[in-house]
Amino acid sequence: MSGTFVGMPAFPEAAREAVRNPTLRGNLRHATHTIRAKRARAVGELADWAELREAGRRIKDHTLRHLDRYLEQLEESVTAAGGTVHWAADAAEANRIVTELVRATGESEVVKVKSMATQEIELNEALAAAGIRAYETDLAELIVQLGKDRPSHILVPAIHRNRGEIRDIFAHEMGEWGRPAPEDLTDTPADLAEAARLHLREKFLRAKVGISGANFMVAETGTLVVVESEGNGRMCLTLPETLISVVGIEKTVPTWRDLEVFLQTLPRSSTAERMNPYTSMWTGTTDEDGPRAFHLVLLDNGRTDTLADTVGRQALRCIRCSACLNVCPVYERAGGHAYGSVYPGPIGAILSPQLRGTGSEIDASLPYASSLCGACYEVCPVAIDIPEVLVHLRERVVEGGPAVRRGNKVLLKPAKGHAAERAAMRAARWAFAHPGALRAGQRLASRTRRLHPRTLPGPGRAWSGARDLPAVPPEPFRDWWQRTRGGKDGDR
Amino acid sequence: MRVALFLTCVNDTLYPDTGRAVVKLLTRLGVDVDFPMDQTCCGQAHYNTGYRHEAEPLAWHFSDVFRDYEAIVTPSGSCGAMVRELYPRLGERARAEGRGDGLARALAPVVPKTYELTEFLVDVLGVTDVGAYYPHRVTYHPTCHGLRGLGLGDRPRRLLEAVKGLELAELPGAAECCGFGGTFAVKNAAVSAAMGVDKVRDAESTGAEVLCAADNSCLMHIGGTMSRLGSGMRPVHLAEILASTEEEPAL
Ligand code: SF4
Numbered sequence: 001m002s003g004t005f006v007g008m009p010a011f012p013e014a015a016r017e018a019v020r021n022p023t024l025r026g027n028l029r030h031a032t033h034t035i036r037a038k039r040a041r042a043v044g045e046l047a048d049w050a051e052l053r054e055a056g057r058r059i060k061d062h063t064l065r066h067l068d069r070y071l072e073q074l075e076e077s078v079t080a081a082g083g084t085v086h087w088a089a090d091a092a093e094a095n096r097i098v099t100e101l102v103r104a105t106g107e108s109e110v111v112k113v114k115s116m117a118t119q120e121i122e123l124n125e126a127l128a129a130a131g132i133r134a135y136e137t138d139l140a141e142l143i144v145q146l147g148k149d150r151p152s153h154i155l156v157p158a159i160h161r162n163r164g165e166i167r168d169i170f171a172h173e174m175g176e177w178g179r180p181a182p183e184d185l186t187d188t189p190a191d192l193a194e195a196a197r198l199h200l201r202e203k204f205l206r207a208k209v210g211i212s213g214a215n216f217m218v219a220e221t222g223t224l225v226v227v228e229s230e231g232n233g234r235m236c237l238t239l240p241e242t243l244i245s246v247v248g249i250e251k252t253v254p255t256w257r258d259l260e261v262f263l264q265t266l267p268r269s270s271t272a273e274r275m276n277p278y279t280s281m282w283t284g285t286t287d288e289d290g291p292r293a294f295h296l297v298l299l300d301n302g303r304t305d306t307l308a309d310t311v312g313r314q315a316l317r318c319i320r321c322s323a324c325l326n327v328c329p330v331y332e333r334a335g336g337h338a339y340g341s342v343y344p345g346p347i348g349a350i351l352s353p354q355l356r357g358t359g360s361e362i363d364a365s366l367p368y369a370s371s372l373c374g375a376c377y378e379v380c381p382v383a384i385d386i387p388e389v390l391v392h393l394r395e396r397v398v399e400g401g402p403a404v405r406r407g408n409k410v411l412l413k414p415a416k417g418h419a420a421e422r423a424a425m426r427a428a429r430w431a432f433a434h435p436g437a438l439r440a441g442q443r444l445a446s447r448t449r450r451l452h453p454r455t456l457p458g459p460g461r462a463w464s465g466a467r468d469l470p471a472v473p474p475e476p477f478r479d480w481w482q483r484t485r486g487g488k489d490g491d492r
Numbered sequence: 493m494r495v496a497l498f499l500t501c502v503n504d505t506l507y508p509d510t511g512r513a514v515v516k517l518l519t520r521l522g523v524d525v526d527f528p529m530d531q532t533c534c535g536q537a538h539y540n541t542g543y544r545h546e547a548e549p550l551a552w553h554f555s556d557v558f559r560d561y562e563a564i565v566t567p568s569g570s571c572g573a574m575v576r577e578l579y580p581r582l583g584e585r586a587r588a589e590g591r592g593d594g595l596a597r598a599l600a601p602v603v604p605k606t607y608e609l610t611e612f613l614v615d616v617l618g619v620t621d622v623g624a625y626y627p628h629r630v631t632y633h634p635t636c637h638g639l640r641g642l643g644l645g646d647r648p649r650r651l652l653e654a655v656k657g658l659e660l661a662e663l664p665g666a667a668e669c670c671g672f673g674g675t676f677a678v679k680n681a682a683v684s685a686a687m688g689v690d691k692v693r694d695a696e697s698t699g700a701e702v703l704c705a706a707d708n709s710c711l712m713h714i715g716g717t718m719s720r721l722g723s724g725m726r727p728v729h730l731a732e733i734l735a736s737t738e739e740e741p742a743l
Pocket of ligand 1: 269317318319320321322323324325347376379380381382383384
């Protein structure tokens with residue numbers, strides 16, 4: 001799975017491939033089940049988890065409702081602290097802004113902290129096209145970059161790789177990008193970490209420009225926050241002369257105090273730690289310390305359109321903890337790549353079709369990439385009702401309806417390929433609204449029951465490829481009831 | 493107490509034995525059960541597949557059929573969750589779309605009176621020992637909509653533990669979805685089947701003869717998988733176990 005997500009096949013096809021890959025399924029099962037159990041323990045330690053979850057939900061909802069106001073406040077605070085704020089309506093604009101900022105420094109290399117937003121806009125590709133090399137410094141991102149791969153998890157982008165695969169990637173690719181891996185590299189974690197450390201150290205010491213995202217932006221103070229586990233992010237944030245942060249507008253929180261909630265819920269939900277090892281906070285620029293120049297690129301890229309949808313907007317509460325991925329039985333089998341986006345798993349299934357619209361095959365298939373089991377909603381630290389949004393987006397796919405695209409109200413047409421299903425749903429609704437018709441159908445099924453196969457041709461094959469159909473009983477319940485009035489008339 | 497059995501379209505058509513078991517069980521417990529003949533389907537498949545507007549007439553129909561009963565009992569966590577969780581949402585959405593609060597008002601009386609079978613037994617009738625006898629080793633799968641949608645908690649377990657002769661075996665990964673998910677089973681057949689196989693393997697590891705759940709749709713998927721895998725286990729609806737007695741034992 002290299003290259004770009006554009007032109008991804010619909011989810012079912014991509015998932016079918018993944019299901020057939022035993023290494024991938026093994027890697028994912030092991031990783032998700034381990035973190036799942038740890039998370040449950042870390043969350044169980046807090047007596048006030050339910051209150052924290054509710055507080056997080058409310059803070060985010062309140063901020064989103066008044067986002068225009070808080071963004072203006074944020075811009076004022078950042079500017080007052082010596083930073084410069086840029087507004088980017090979409091990916092192309094954000095990439096143009098960042099490319100120009102890097103060019104203005106005269107540099108042709110940048111180091112990067114792991115950032116979902118820059119993945120979303122494919123910044124590395126845009127920089128490469130402008131002759132600028134971007135080095136990922138997060139260990140898992142480094143593995144993905146060296147492997148010419150795509151991230152498949154929010155928190156652990158290389159979750160789909162095992163140690164052996166990582167050793168091979170380091171051994172073959174590191175030399176291309178800088179300091180090569182040692183000749184005798186083994187697949188022990190300590191060896192792999194040391195190879196990465198030496199490789200990255202050279203980059204940190206040389207880089208003049210750093211690029212980051214942020215987990216939170218505090219409107220009140222203009223402070224940006226990155227939480228991470230390795231400390232590589234802190235190097236990127238403090239060593240370069242110029243720091244450029246690309247952040248989705250929904251990452252705003254009103255006040256410093258609001259961080260109290262999220263700095264508890266985020267680490268416990270994501271890495272199952274009580275507190276994440278590194279929390280970096282920066283406010284504009286400071287004399288004699290850290291970057292001389294700080295630029296904040298505020299990214300919209302479909303977010304205000306999402307905000308306009310009263311049901312779907314709750315997806316913007318997401319703090320990218322990845323807990324929903326780790327409990328999702330579909331993610332566990334399909335893997336992150338099948339979602340065709342930097343946002344995989346349950347959150348990806350509701351975020352991508354909102355940020356990008358439901359026009360493409362993959363985006364129209366994502367709302368169906370769920371059995372609606374509800375495990376994601378249960379673990380989400382900001383209580384996003386993912387099943388509710390999935391069903392809402394299914395409605396958009398099959399029935400069309402009003403939506404906002406690029407700030408304009410539009411009336412979406414139903415997606416192609418659902419005509420037969422729609423007709424069947426209407427017919428079923430008609431039959432169910434007419435009990436007599438339902439009964440006639442049941443009787444017909446019962447009378448012809450000996451003719452029913454246990455496997456099906458046509459679209460039904462999807463069911464009977466792996467499962468046998470139940471046998472049709474000789475008499476539907478309602479006929480028995482009418483004959484016996486619930487057994488009162490004798491026959492049971 | 494005049495109680496209506498909302499059997500659901502799937503049970504009515506494919507699993508009449510479950511319906512007969514509920515009638516037998518409730519009658520034994522002194523409840524007067526009626527089966528309103530005009531009942532059809534709650535509309536969950538429509539709603540969950542994205543056809544909310546097709547589900548609305550079915551919700552109206554449901555309220556017409558069941559309005560006058562003191563309680564509505566259903567042996568399906570999934571359809572119970574449709575009525576209790578999602579009907580209010582249907583009403584709200586219709587109102588938000590400027591179509592008045594007619595639907596919300598029609599649904600308001602039936603929603604709180606609708607109980608999944610185990611809720612009705614434990615919360616309304618206040619019994620956990622229903623006098624059942626079922627001499628088999630059984631493992632219990634709490635289906636997603638019962639577990640997380642309705643929050644059935646340990647009610648089904650308590651009922652099972654009180655069954656004479658029954659040996660309850662712990663199901664590993666019990667809270668994990670079996671992979672049915674309505675139209676998901678067809679739209680994402682490969683993932684659904686993989687989930688089903690894992691569920692069956694987990695169930696087999698318990699050494700139980702029977703996998704019990706309170707939702708025949710999930711049991712159809714799990715049972716279909718067992719049959720295809722040639723597993724020795726059988727799927728059985730909880731109601732059939734609770735209805736089984738020493739005089740009239742179920743298989
Ligand atoms: S949707 Fe919720 S659980 Fe999933 S990544 Fe976002 S915050 Fe975490």
